[in-house]
Amino acid sequence: MKRYFNTEGQCIPENHYMVRLDQRIKKIKEQYVEQGSYFIINNGRQYGKTTTLWALEDYLADDYLVLSMDFQGITTEEYQDETSFTNAFLKMLIDAIEESKSDLKDTAPLAAFLKKSEAALLSEMFYELSKMCKLSSKPVVLMIDEVDSASNNQVFIDFLALLRHYYIKRSKKPIFHSVILAGVYDIKNLKLKIRPSQERQYNSPWNIAAAFDIDMSFSAGQIAAMLREYETDKRTGMDTENISENIYQYTAGYPYLVSALCKILDEKLPGYEKFAYDKNVWTNKGVSEAVKILLKSHTPLFDSLVKQLDMFPNLRKMTEDILFQGKQIVFSSAEKSIRLGCMFGFLKESNDQVIVANRIFEMYLLNLFMAEESLESEMFRQGQNDKNQFVTDSKLNMDLVLKKFVEYFNEIYGDNDDKFLEKYGRKFFLLYLKPIINGVGNYYIEAQTRDARRTDVIVDYLGEQFVIELKIWHGSEYKERGEKQLSDYLDYFHKEKGYLLSFNFNKKKEIGVKELKIGEKTIIEAVV
Known part of the structure; x- marks a missing residue:
């Protein structure tokens, strides 16, 4: 029997490619x-x-x-x-x-x-x-x-x-x-089969239990060791260290997600014309395609995630605030919604803050929330109507995307007050962007740089990446600091060009799109 990547039930070393335990x-x-x-x-x-x-x-x-x-x-x-x-x-x-x-x-x-x-x-x-x-x-x-x-x-x-x-x-x-x-x-x-409509006491007789502190997630090194076993059998020519690090960046080592991506790469992608050869499959482009396939899949894990959000409205609101507003929530296991989100596995603690557990969950949740919002969103409809003009020869014209967004945003929402725009501005851009890249590209929000004033969106469209920083305007000094931050962030992605979308509440602001030079970097700034 040939070994394979398993996503159903128990994994057995003799039968499956798996991280050694x-x-x-x-x-x-x-x-x-x-x-x-x-x-x-x-x-x-x-x-x-x-x-x-x-x-x-x-x-x-x-x-x-x-x-x-x-x-x-x-x-x-x-x-x-x-x-x-x-x-x-x-x-x-x-x-x-x-x-x-x-x-x-x-x-x-x-x-x-x-x-x-x-x-x-x-x-x-x-x-x-x-x-x-x-x-x-x-x-x-x-x-x-x-x-x-x-x-x-x-x-x-x-x-x-x-x-x-x-x-x-x-x-x-x-x-x-x-x-x-x-x-x-x-x-x-115990009483944690909570019904939102009932209040229960937490009087568990299991207070003798030792705290279990062993990390059950996989490290990039553990994923690499598994892929080296696979490479020994398959001889794909992959760079195991690079691919394992890329898979880890998407999954944060969540065991099912690691196995699911590897299974798609091994079994599904070779059937796609552009991945007809093994050397094309186990690449960063292949991983990106596998992520896109996984996000469209109907899995028990994603079903469970949606179910818990439906059962616990406060948990859902907190998750939306983290994703769309960059709200920083101090971690406390005593807070019910935080405890539930961590227990279900889609939230976690990082540097005393609550964050979404991994990039795939972020992308899935964004897709979920966007799909629900799109039913009533004027901005989503505008993006849907405009999407054909943004792609030429399979290349996404992000400069034009920002230009059109600025026009429509000011037309539709320009008369709203600052608090409204600060709270929802970033969500409106993501709603406009979603139908433009839908089915072809992905985007995710960079968790490491997100806060109440800054959100970095990474767009992947047919292998080309765009780094877009969404900023809440708080004066010229803050703007200059933001430009420098974006320039440094472009270095991390080895990019020479980036995008800065500023939600500017200064009465004398200049609405529009312009090109800036920060050192050797080019930044396209859009101001609304």
Whole structure:
């Protein structure tokens, strides 16, 4: 069987090209399992949690009796009451013991208890579990995947409470050496299957859990190591260091997104005429095309992202403020919307600020918000009407795009007050630009330079990049500083020409487009 990039379910090294997890699972064993910790691996969807658990199970097998379970195997009906849950849990546990090939010679004691006590209580079950752990010659590690599928049920809260009770008493009552839960929701704050219409208390019995601080994302170096294995098999001639860095810049190492881009590059792009040869696929242009394909895809990860924004309006508003207004929000895990966004995996903390987790999520969210806005946007319609005049011989005339935007912006919005223009001006430009490049190009907002006054938009159109700085005017000194910043930023992209769109609230401003020279750089400045 030939190896391939996998985006569905568990990744297996023998079958799939994947980032090696040896160092990660070694750290988990040394920092958590060996210390007898109870903890949860809590990350966004498709973040490699299940693959990590499977790898960890194999890694621990020599030293521990590892019992691995998946709570997706317990039905809604089996969560209805204590005895139904106990019954289902014990059946699943017996299967786990048999699959582990443990030195517990058989599962007869637990099976006998299950048969004898079909209406057993949780407390009775834990008494039997304590005896089982005492009989085992190895410390017992319990792993439960997809644990948050149970977290909206009182019986599960009671189950955690008994785990906590035995954890505290384990010097006198034998019980699991370590318990590892995995899921999206943070079980420490249990009642977190939040319904926006209901207020719930966060009185979790899981306050014994150790903080899990191991980074589950992939570094550019880890991606490069995976691509070197692929290159050994395929001989594409790619520059693995450059391509891995480019993939990392788009994904920030989000495991599913890394695999998804690589899968598109490996399986889809060779079918495109302009990528007919392998040497054309694994290039920066190829990565850009793969991003465009991924953003148009209907994936469970993107569906989940949209679902959470719909469920939590405050989270949605905060995300829009970050993207369109450059609003800087101080990170605090105590703030509900921030905590939720980070828990779901599409927000994160950077330098004490809240940011969108990666460039692909930014681009997807921008596309989503723009699609919704476009239904009522006059500026979007103008861009749609004008788009054919901006492209000649497959080249985008960005100078003309800015010139036309200035004309329409002042015509449509020129009479609005400063606060309105400061809040929505940048969004209007993105709405005008969207239909012009739609289907052919992409754009993203550079997270590192974005703030309430400055937004850098990077447009990629058929392999050509345009750097556009959107500025809120705050005096001549600020303008000069902005020109210098843009000039420096052009150096980073190895560009000789850039664009500066100034939203100027000075009554004596000169509306229009002009060309500036800053050193050896050319800057096209548009003022509205």
